Amino acid sequence: MVNANSSDSGTASCSSAENSKESSRCSTPVLDIERHECLKEKMRRRVEAGDRWFSLEFFPPRTASGAVNLISRFDRMGSGGPLFIDVTWHPAGDPGSDKETSSMIIASTAVNFCGLETLLHMTCCNQTKEDITKHLQKAKRLGLKNIMALRGDPTGEEWEEEAEGFNYAVDLVKHIRHEFEDYFDICVAGYPRGHPDAESYDQDLKHLKEKIDAGADFIITQLFFRSETFLTFLKDCRAIGITCPVLPGIFPIQGYGSLRQLVKLSKLEVPQEIMDVIEPIKDNDAAIRNYGIDLAVSMCRELLDSGLVHGLHFYTLNREVATIDVLKRLGMWKEDPRRPMPWAMSAHPKRRVEDVRPIFWASRPKSYIHRTQEWDEFPNGRWGNSSSPAFGELKDYYLFYLKSKSPREELLKMWGQELNSEESVFEVFTYYISGEPNPNGHKVNCLPWNDDPLAPETNLLKNELQKVNKRGILTINSQPNVNGKPSTDPIVGWGPSRGYVFQKAYLEFFTSSEMVSALIKVLKRYEPRVNYHIVNVHGQNITNAADLQPNAVTWGIFPGREIIQPTVVDPVSFVYWKDEAFALWIEQWAKLYEEESPSRMIIQYIHDNYYLVNLVDNDFPLENCLWQVIEDTFKEHDRPTDQ
Amino acid sequence: MVNANSSDSGTASCSSAENSKESSRCSTPVLDIERHECLKEKMRRRVEAGDRWFSLEFFPPRTASGAVNLISRFDRMGSGGPLFIDVTWHPAGDPGSDKETSSMIIASTAVNFCGLETLLHMTCCNQTKEDITKHLQKAKRLGLKNIMALRGDPTGEEWEEEAEGFNYAVDLVKHIRHEFEDYFDICVAGYPRGHPDAESYDQDLKHLKEKIDAGADFIITQLFFRSETFLTFLKDCRAIGITCPVLPGIFPIQGYGSLRQLVKLSKLEVPQEIMDVIEPIKDNDAAIRNYGIDLAVSMCRELLDSGLVHGLHFYTLNREVATIDVLKRLGMWKEDPRRPMPWAMSAHPKRRVEDVRPIFWASRPKSYIHRTQEWDEFPNGRWGNSSSPAFGELKDYYLFYLKSKSPREELLKMWGQELNSEESVFEVFTYYISGEPNPNGHKVNCLPWNDDPLAPETNLLKNELQKVNKRGILTINSQPNVNGKPSTDPIVGWGPSRGYVFQKAYLEFFTSSEMVSALIKVLKRYEPRVNYHIVNVHGQNITNAADLQPNAVTWGIFPGREIIQPTVVDPVSFVYWKDEAFALWIEQWAKLYEEESPSRMIIQYIHDNYYLVNLVDNDFPLENCLWQVIEDTFKEHDRPTDQ
Structure with missing residues (x-):
């Protein structure tokens, strides 16, 4: 029987199948082979290759x-x-x-x-x-x-x-x-x-x-x-x-x-x-x-x-x-190392076969690894449609929490010593996107959902992102559509060389319930091109996607390989991510302020009332329509109500 | 734990997960849903949809x-x-x-x-x-x-x-x-x-x-x-x-x-x-x-x-x-039914999740189903890299063998009452491709490897195929490259609507050992763009592909779905297919003639001495280079040897 899904035996043994036979063959992509090799094999291969x-x-x-x-x-x-x-x-x-x-x-x-x-x-x-x-x-x-x-x-x-x-x-x-x-x-x-x-x-x-x-x-x-x-x-x-x-x-x-x-x-x-x-x-x-x-x-x-x-x-x-x-x-420092996957991989032997993850943790890969570290098997080839991926709690995630939590004063300088309104929060997001210093002269280098400054890929969307954040579409994750760029592309490329990478446009943001009402009206006009998930902290869930059907949003085609689809929008994982994403408002932002302070109450209000939304434009070969969706939503939102 | 690979529980029970919850959602592709539904559910869905x-x-x-x-x-x-x-x-x-x-x-x-x-x-x-x-x-x-x-x-x-x-x-x-x-x-x-x-x-x-x-x-x-x-x-x-x-x-x-x-x-x-x-x-x-x-x-x-x-x-x-x-x-007869997969599916409940097959059996899908009918699980998402898919024997494949074996006289009219040389065999292939009647006025409607006349898709390559068959590149399977055509395309489309389908160009043929020598020289110039496997009946195997690494050659991207990659070139399965493909020369063609007859000996010679070759052009967005490879091979073959 073809063992259809486990492309690797999953054992930690060193002898990879690729090496067990000698035959005339072209160079299989090194990145991929090294992933399955032990250290001494990696050295041997490098010595042989000079x-x-x-x-x-x-x-x-x-x-x-x-x-x-x-x-x-x-x-x-x-x-x-x-x-x-x-x-x-x-x-x-x-x-x-x-x-x-x-x-x-x-x-x-x-x-x-x-x-x-x-x-x-x-x-x-x-x-x-x-x-x-x-x-x-x-x-x-x-x-x-x-x-x-x-x-x-x-x-x-x-x-x-x-x-x-x-x-x-x-x-x-x-x-x-x-x-x-x-x-x-x-x-x-x-x-x-x-x-x-x-x-x-x-x-x-x-x-x-x-x-x-x-x-x-x-x-x-x-x-x-x-x-x-x-x-x-x-x-x-x-x-x-x-x-x-x-x-x-x-x-x-x-x-x-x-x-x-x-x-x-x-x-x-x-x-x-x-x-x-x-x-x-x-x-x-x-x-x-x-x-x-x-x-x-x-x-x-x-x-x-x-x-x-x-x-x-x-x-x-x-x-x-x-x-x-x-x-x-x-000349030995790699200025632009090739990414074997679009996300930061783990080197744990049991994760060697892992090649699919939900897109939600794209800016928090360590949190994702932490929450899945107890898994015995990792998705390989497909995410599949399990209804109960057991994501671990974040409670022991101390090392990385520390990183952004420790410099409270730093964070206050970036995110505001005092917040006056929801709009002051919009501004923090906008400064994070723009990379410009805020009125107090401090750059917003991180947000609770993004440990690092904007990724080069997200920078491709900078103008659009700035515009929408200013109006209260508080983006925390996004990617542009890509229709077959070389896998060596410095910004969106990943995987072995001589391949082609693809993406569906993705946008994830918090926004108010008023904006969501307008958005839902607008999205009707984009069926079935755009898939959406809209949830609030209480778990209310509005979607046009099949319950257990992940949507692949990043994939790559390589010489002599099966298709790799490393990121998916998975409806089930999104529910787990939602809890983490909402908790970050409180744990990392609200708690910077005194209890009962207006600043804290503003963040608490957002946490309690805003929705987390993700949008996928399925028509990757066409121009990304998500900006038009947002544009239309603003118009709908601003339209005088007819009564 | 995410049950990463089995996208379906594999049980034959009727209640599919997709139906277990009610939520607002757009129409998930019907073709796909029906595949997992029992008959009464299919009826219910149709009644509801009108x-x-x-x-x-x-x-x-x-x-x-x-x-x-x-x-x-x-x-x-x-x-x-x-x-x-x-x-x-x-x-x-x-x-x-x-x-x-x-x-x-x-x-x-x-x-x-x-x-x-x-x-x-x-x-x-x-x-x-x-x-x-x-x-x-x-x-x-x-x-x-x-x-x-x-x-x-x-x-x-x-x-x-x-x-x-x-x-x-x-x-x-x-x-x-x-x-x-x-x-x-x-x-x-x-x-x-x-x-x-x-x-x-x-x-x-x-x-x-x-x-x-x-x-x-x-x-x-x-x-x-x-x-x-x-x-x-x-x-x-x-x-x-x-x-x-x-x-x-x-x-x-x-x-x-x-x-x-x-x-x-x-x-x-x-x-x-x-x-x-x-x-x-x-x-x-x-x-x-x-x-x-x-x-x-x-x-x-x-x-x-x-x-x-x-x-x-x-x-x-x-x-x-x-x-x-x-x-x-x-108006109820579907003139052009949508193909849920590029290949003819089986409706056996245990094959419901099957969505990957080797390309080799493309023209003999019933033989493939027959040879895999004892499998307990079917590849889903990935073919994977098993080293021992247990393909069953062809011996009980009587019902479909009968179909092409019974009318011996018919076959002789198509494939020649008498063969004089290898070139007469080349002509049979060429008439099959062209669709023109042979000199005796009979159309060649089938070949041992192709039960039916040329598929519309293969027709796209007709001119090139005719040319190369005439020269002794005896093609038995091929597909053009496709770079993102709509899934509703009448010729190459398959799967749910509003998707995009892709293919790598593929060519599979028998040819003489002299031609193979020339081909191997030429292929060096096409590394690593072209992957090849070249085998003879004795199992001699020349390849530049990784031993256990399948190459996806057909895939589709659909709204709200993971990637589907229904056909692969799998090096391991190719060895099993090779045995079937060579056996067909003898079982279906040579045995039409008397033992020891010149016609039979010509087919036997081809069986014993020719190679079966498959070629994949990995650069699907560029113009298919395989015709150039063959063109170069002819030149190399015809070059006066330097001595």
């Missing part, structure tokens, strides 16, 4: 707001196209716990919510086998697929071997392979100058070989200061039969203090020629950083030019500027 | 070739858009057996292979409860959903009640409801003049009411000769509380003999004014038929004009002309 890559190392933050900032950094640095990121295991930070600052939670957030292939460090010394197994089980449950197996530092001054425990990273590698077989890809550390505790450089190389033989898949090295150091080490690795990828650890010097601290920890010696430059400028952070960038760029160039290095691993120290600068100068 | 319908009654044939002819008739009469057909239960004909002429097999063929909603008659007298249950179970297994519950005629002269058995149709209705609950829709017979065995007209009406109360869903009446007869009966039915649909049985008089026979069987009296017209012309079949048609048309008009009749049921006597003529004159 493509370069980079990866980024972060450490866990110390505070919740630090975590929120780090996650934003993941999003920004993720857009440059790292092959993976890694998160260090900080024994002091309760690394395997559920705290928002723990290594485990940070790494899992990177995978699940930022869509980044993530490598979680894990140390083994001073821990029981049971604890380690628990950590690994938890990592697996959270969607992590890659572990960097480390010994970790001893607690005391002297290293004491434990007979029954894990004394070396190799023990951890063996344990992972024994308990989890091939589930995890395993990385181990290499020391270009030998580990400081090792008897000798050669002895240390032998230990490295043992880790690989025990089942490790690739190596990331300790930092170093000269390209020869790494290249000699690499040659020595190859000489003793280490054939896996060895990624040089690049440390762009970013300041005098951090350099000294790192050197102390790693027991490395900074070459005199570097110290000679740095010492005189040690109080000039900018100068040191610029020097560090220059140094890193030239070292990376030497490594890449050797032809032996394909990927560079960056110790970012959780900072952006220096690393991005080095990558840009190397 | 749409008229007709249905057609057939009796089982006596011979296997009669069965083949009847099935062709189902296809032709099915194209006029009957709401359903019914097949009578002929006690003499072993009606529940597996014989190709049995009522059961004929009805199930109509459902499964002709895609017709079918009502199977079943009589109950002189049968045990167990036998009847077995019949019903078998009917269910074969995909039948509707039973016409009848008493049947007594065996002896006198009617004897059996204490334990079924004496009346009402017993059968009760039995069906008791044993099968709501699975079957049940029809019962009504007698506008009362059943001849009934004590009185009123008594007979009461019996009818009992059958309805026992669970019957609608009524078909015995034939009658005056519209008042039916309208009075209908009024009387309504008066005693029968509210279900009552379909008048229309009998267009087609000849003197058949009229007399029917009158005798049904114990009806033909009105004198009709006999007065018929008697004088009783030896003039054409005159009687014309009169019968006139009479039926005016009676039907009166019924429809009453506003009380929505559907007409025709006693066809297994003939086409009179019934079609009546329907055409009433």
